[in-house]
Amino acid sequence: MKIHFLGTAASEGFPNVFCSCEACLTARKLGGKNIRTRASVIVDDTLKFDYSADSQMQALRDGIDLGRIEHLLVTHTHYDHFYPGDLTSRIEGFAHGIEHPLWIHGNDLVMYHARQALGKFEGDRVRFNRMKPFQRIAAGSAWVTPLHADHDPMETCLLYFVEKDGKTLLYGNDTGWFPEDTWAWLKGKKIDMAILDCTHEKTGIKQKNYHMNADTILEVHDIFVKEQILGEAGRIYVTHFTHNSTLMHEDWESMFEPYGICVAYDGLTVHC
Numbered sequence: 499m500k501i502h503f504l505g506t507a508a509s510e511g512f513p514n515v516f517c518s519c520e521a522c523l524t525a526r527k528l529g530g531k532n533i534r535t536r537a538s539v540i541v542d543d544t545l546k547f548d549y550s551a552d553s554q555m556q557a558l559r560d561g562i563d564l565g566r567i568e569h570l571l572v573t574h575t576h577y578d579h580f581y582p583g584d585l586t587s588r589i590e591g592f593a594h595g596i597e598h599p600l601w602i603h604g605n606d607l608v609m610y611h612a613r614q615a616l617g618k619f620e621g622d623r624v625r626f627n628r629m630k631p632f633q634r635i636a637a638g639s640a641w642v643t644p645l646h647a648d649h650d651p652m653e654t655c656l657l658y659f660v661e662k663d664g665k666t667l668l669y670g671n672d673t674g675w676f677p678e679d680t681w682a683w684l685k686g687k688k689i690d691m692a693i694l695d696c697t698h699e700k701t702g703i704k705q706k707n708y709h710m711n712a713d714t715i716l717e718v719h720d721i722f723v724k725e726q727i728l729g730e731a732g733r734i735y736v737t738h739f740t741h742n743s744t745l746m747h748e749d750w751e752s753m754f755e756p757y758g759i760c761v762a763y764d765g766l767t768v769h770c
């Protein structure tokens with residue numbers, strides 16, 4: 499699988515364009531990998547996780563044809579993960595040369611908002627599928643299983659386990675420490691690549707809720723290795739960083755390099 503990171507920040511982006519904290523000032527000065535937009539990933543040019551208002555500029559920045567996306571897997575409806583009105587640009591009359599519908603997959607709240615914005619266009623350009631936790635579906639040549647996240651208690655936030663071309667990918671944000679049923683489901687599974695929520699720096703709390711932090715990541719890594727969920731060639735990529743962590747890209751790299759954990763940045767493409 500080709501994994502393309504479109505965005506790697508928490509909701510306010512990094513730097514936050516409204517903020518003059520030390521981290522935001524430093525990130526503006528350093529630029530490069532310290533400029534992070536809202537979290538999203540594309541797999542093999544055709545399957546995308548989440549769709550924020552940043553998606554358009556991310557596609558222009560990285561030379562991506564979003565018309566090729568066949569399946570959109572939405573984790574939850576927070577504005578930095580789902581902005582369905584922007585998908586109007588894909589509808590008949592707005593976009594030309596589109597030959598397949600975009601399937602929007604997500605929880606019931608995702609379906610509600612997607613249909614509010616795009617319901618009248620359902621058909622050749624857009625279709626909807628409500629995901630039920632732990633029920634696997636086919637998405638093109640991939641198999642996708644939604645898992646429970648621990649994020650917003652008012653919504654069934656989902657993580658996604660993707661099996662494609664003999665490889666497996668866990669898309670693990672937004673979430674804190676995985677809920678018990680997700681841990682139980684993962685037991686015995688093999689992950690080639692896990693993309694995990696590393697919103698916060700080290701705080702001393704390992705089983706952090708709502709969002710993971712650096713301690714949580716190290717704990718998950720430990721369990722993945724001990725339980726052989728992560729194979730020898732398997733890799734964790736951390737993403738979804740907040741400026742409130744105060745850490746720059748190189749700081750994250752120094753922290754995680756001894757564990758073989760990789761730090762994602764906007765525009766990074768890797769294969770698993």
Ligand SMILES: O=c1ccn([C@@H]2O[C@H](COP(=O)(O)O)[C@@H](O)[C@H]2O)c(=O)[nH]1
Binds near residue numbers: 576697
């Ligand atoms: O009280 C606060 C204030 C700010 N945050 C920040 O929110 C984001 C994480 O949440 P998202 O799910 O990405 O919206 C992060 O940048 C925090 O620093 C907070 O969590 N609590």
